[in-house]
Amino acid sequence: MAYEGDRPMPDARLDLRGVLCPINFVQAKLKLEEMEVGQVLEVVLDDGEPMRNVPRSIKEEGQRIIDVGKLPDSTYRLLVRKDTE
Amino acid sequence: MRETDTPAMEGLKAGLRKESRKAGLDFEKLKSGGFIKQTQKDLFTVRLRCPGGKVSADRLRKAAEIAEKYGQGEAHISVRQSVEIPYVSYKHFDAANAALAEVGWSVASCGPRIRVPTACAGCTYNPNGITDTQGVCAEVDRRYFGTATGHHKFKISFSGCPIDCFRTREMDLGFQGVMEPELREGLCTGCELCVKSCEENALRMENELPIRDLSKCNQCGDCVKVCPVDAMVRKRVGWLARVGGKHGKHPYVAYEVANFLSNDQVYALIEKTVEWYKPFGQGRERIGVTIERLGLDSYLDQVVAPLGLEAIRDPKERRKYYTRGNFYGV
Numbered sequence: 001m002a003y004e005g006d007r008p009m010p011d012a013r014l015d016l017r018g019v020l021c022p023i024n025f026v027q028a029k030l031k032l033e034e035m036e037v038g039q040v041l042e043v044v045l046d047d048g049e050p051m052r053n054v055p056r057s058i059k060e061e062g063q064r065i066i067d068v069g070k071l072p073d074s075t076y077r078l079l080v081r082k083d084t085e
Numbered sequence: 086m087r088e089t090d091t092p093a094m095e096g097l098k099a100g101l102r103k104e105s106r107k108a109g110l111d112f113e114k115l116k117s118g119g120f121i122k123q124t125q126k127d128l129f130t131v132r133l134r135c136p137g138g139k140v141s142a143d144r145l146r147k148a149a150e151i152a153e154k155y156g157q158g159e160a161h162i163s164v165r166q167s168v169e170i171p172y173v174s175y176k177h178f179d180a181a182n183a184a185l186a187e188v189g190w191s192v193a194s195c196g197p198r199i200r201v202p203t204a205c206a207g208c209t210y211n212p213n214g215i216t217d218t219q220g221v222c223a224e225v226d227r228r229y230f231g232t233a234t235g236h237h238k239f240k241i242s243f244s245g246c247p248i249d250c251f252r253t254r255e256m257d258l259g260f261q262g263v264m265e266p267e268l269r270e271g272l273c274t275g276c277e278l279c280v281k282s283c284e285e286n287a288l289r290m291e292n293e294l295p296i297r298d299l300s301k302c303n304q305c306g307d308c309v310k311v312c313p314v315d316a317m318v319r320k321r322v323g324w325l326a327r328v329g330g331k332h333g334k335h336p337y338v339a340y341e342v343a344n345f346l347s348n349d350q351v352y353a354l355i356e357k358t359v360e361w362y363k364p365f366g367q368g369r370e371r372i373g374v375t376i377e378r379l380g381l382d383s384y385l386d387q388v389v390a391p392l393g394l395e396a397i398r399d400p401k402e403r404r405k406y407y408t409r410g411n412f413y414g415v
Contacts, residue, residue: 047281051278051281052281052282052284052307055278055281055282055311055313056282056307056310056311059310059311059312059313060212060310064313065276065278065313066313067276068276068277068278
């Protein structure tokens with residue numbers, strides 16, 4: 001797995017800025033379904049409702065958030081590792 | 086204390102007594118058993134017993150059958166989760182009861198009794214749910230449904246979390262699920278998702294660890310639910326107990342009196358509360374009025390303290406449950 005600093009490079013990226021709940025979660029879920037266990041998905045989310053809802057839903061699906069970072073435009077970049085098929 | 090009836094009320098009651106003598110029925114007794122007299126002569130609404138609002142498909146079909154055969158082909162879902170069948174003639178009571186018995190069903194209660202308890206889905210399938218509202222509600226119904234209080238109705242409800250969909254604040258006794266979180270510092274990665282998840286702004290980062298403001302934390306457990314590394318975990322769950330609420334023409338907001346009750350303590354509190362209400366209540370008053378009259382401390386001293394519950398005695402501790410909105414006077 002390639003790394004950037006101490007974070008893995010994502011295998012796929014999903015920009016969900018401007019996407020409302022629960023569509024943002026549904027899109028993340030569908031993308032993860034296409035991926036292999038062990039691969040990493042980068043998800044960019046708006047602050048507010050998306051950040052309150054989506055990480056928890058991802059956890060409930062059995063996937064693992066391995067990094068959370070704030071971007072200059074006040075959105076958030078999550079790295080999600082697929083742990084569960 | 087009951088006031089003297091107005092002339093209109095006296096006339097109405099005299100009319101009811103006359104009708105019941107004619108029909109060979111005791112309307113007051115009927116009302117205790119879930120058959121409620123309607124405006125229309127000889128017709129009643131059958132209030133069915135649906136603790137926690139759960140009704141099996143079999144029973145739904147049976148209710149439809151009874152509504153079509155003996156009612157007017159419709160049911161009404163009451164605010165206390167009951168399926169009610171209106172427009173049933175008293176002549177069909179026996180038949181309706183027999184039909185209900187086929188699916189092991191029966192009618193609800195009215196009058197000065199413990200009513201059917203209500204509950205949300207709780208942790209059975211709601212991801213927000215902290216406690217087993219359905220399980221405890223069903224047990225409370227089995228044990229205490231229909232118990233006479235000697236004064237007025239007694240309504241109990243269960244909410245699985247602080248969103249409190251089942252309005253425990255307006256119940257005679259309300260029980261709401263709570264979760265106490267704790268942080269396992271060594272596992273925390275400083276991702277701040279817990280801080281983001283907290284709607285009460287009870288968490289803030291200090292030295293890269295989340296610190297909790299206990300005066301704001303309402304024990305909803307959202308921080309625990311989101312933590313991706315299980316650093317924020319649940320220390321314990323239980324029930325927040327509220328007493329003395331009521332709706333109607335003169336609503337009261339219930340007092341939070343004890344926290345983190347176990348299920349067994351819920352049953353004990355219900356029993357001891359009713360045992361206290363019977364002698365100390367006066368006439369046709371709800372327990373909330375009794376408490377206003379005698380003072381909350383008398384309830385706390387005589388009911389909560391002897392049960393060894395984690396009591397909430399300081400009014401300031403209750404403020405955090407009302408820091409939003411316009412609970413004027415609080």
